[in-house]
Amino acid sequence: MSNLRAAWDWRSERGLFEDRSAVRVFHGPGEGLADLQYFAVDRFNDHYWVTQWDHPSLTAARITTQRQVIVDFLRSRGAQSVVGLDRPQRGVAPQAEVWWGEAPSDPITVREGSVHFLIRLRETRHPGLFLDHRPLREWLMVRARGWRVLNTFSYTGSLSVAAALGGAASVTTLDLSKPSIQWARENFKLNGLPEGESEQGNSIVNKFIAGDVFEWLPRLRKSNTLFDCVILDPPSFSHGKGSHGKKGNFSTAKDLTELHQLALSILAPKGFLVTSINSANIPWQKFESDLLTAAKEINCELQVLRMIDLPETFPTRLGRGADRYLKGWILRRV
């Protein structure tokens, strides 16, 4: 309980509950001792999403004890419900289950500053908002004015919403999953953002594509469509549609060079490439060398403007670099 309280208290003292209703309130790998290191807790209004990472030492009895500790603590902080997702070391996680309370079956709206996002807590493997990407959303909100943005692997479009609210001239949102694209559309509506043609009727302002990145990027290149900002945020593995010569399978271990070549081929001169992965098993060095190979092959020089790393609400322990799974760069083509 004291690990949870300490994590809550420093966030509260730093004002992290004031400007947002969605925040990681406990990150076990850096803030948990003993069994609690295998748990993380995210707050969505007064509903909580707990991630539990499987570990051989976590027996069923120990899991039950820790779940109770977490639920008791969150109830003492006014929780209305707690759902939990068990993340196995291999394979796909099942859906989240309700650990306590009345978790809403309809989507709820959460707030980050003045931006709103739809969150689903039931019958899903993920609530719909990656809290570790908040700094990137903030960066897009202050930088995207006037840009033509392509957000690939967009999921529920939170980075697209940030770019559109930041004044992007157009935002194209691309994801393989039709339900995610529909969710992204709902997030646009929730923030009063238009879809379709601009008032002049001559360009598409906000466009949504349910499709495979490895099919669409070559298609955009063929039609000479360029973007001022291309965002890449692939999962570690995915099974695409199969028509890009790799039987549809993508992995960050094998395919980062090809992915970056495609992205750079549609990046306008002086454009911005945002590239991020969440693969703990891919070291920075390999990520950088795959990106460099891609840039060299198409004769393009890139400046590093910023590194993408876990934010302060996801602390890890010094000496446990592998726990910092989120990696990436904001780059500028020169």
Ligand SMILES: C[S@@+](CC[C@H](N)C(=O)[O-])C[C@H]1O[C@@H](n2cnc3c(N)ncnc32)[C@H](O)[C@@H]1O
């Ligand atoms: C890590 S999530 C991206 C998170 C997102 N950037 C955000 O900030 O919310 C990965 C997404 O990539 C999508 N995806 C996986 N393979 C794909 C492919 N070949 N083409 C397009 N989207 C793909 C998945 O459907 C999933 O929504």
